[in-house]
Amino acid sequence: MNAFFEIIGLLAALLTTISFLPQVYKTWQTKDTSGLSLTMFIVFFLGIVLWLIYGIYLNSLPMILANTITAVSSMYLIIMKLKHK
Known part of the structure; x- marks a missing residue:
């Protein structure tokens, strides 16, 4: 049953x-x-970082993977927003 929820x-x-x-x-293209x-x-980035910390605490691979990728992606958008005002 635990494997089922891990897949979910x-x-x-x-x-x-x-x-x-x-x-x-x-954003990268244009x-x-x-x-x-x-x-x-x-605010979104900070929330994602907190979810990542929580996922690490729970040792949850899905939370760690998703929030790491999303944190990097949102940080990229923040940098682009600041660079291309």
Whole structure:
């Protein structure tokens, strides 16, 4: 039964992480950050880092993988937003 929930967690992590990547790709391609809210992405990034810490504490592979990728992606968007004001 535990393996079932681990698969559910991995699937959830995959879907939520994949859903974020098109925004990162579009921003990388166009360098257009006018539609991005800096405040929202800073708060989002901090929340993701806290989820990552919690995932590490729980030793949850799905939480660690998803939140590491999303933290890096959101940090990239923050840097792009600051660079291309």
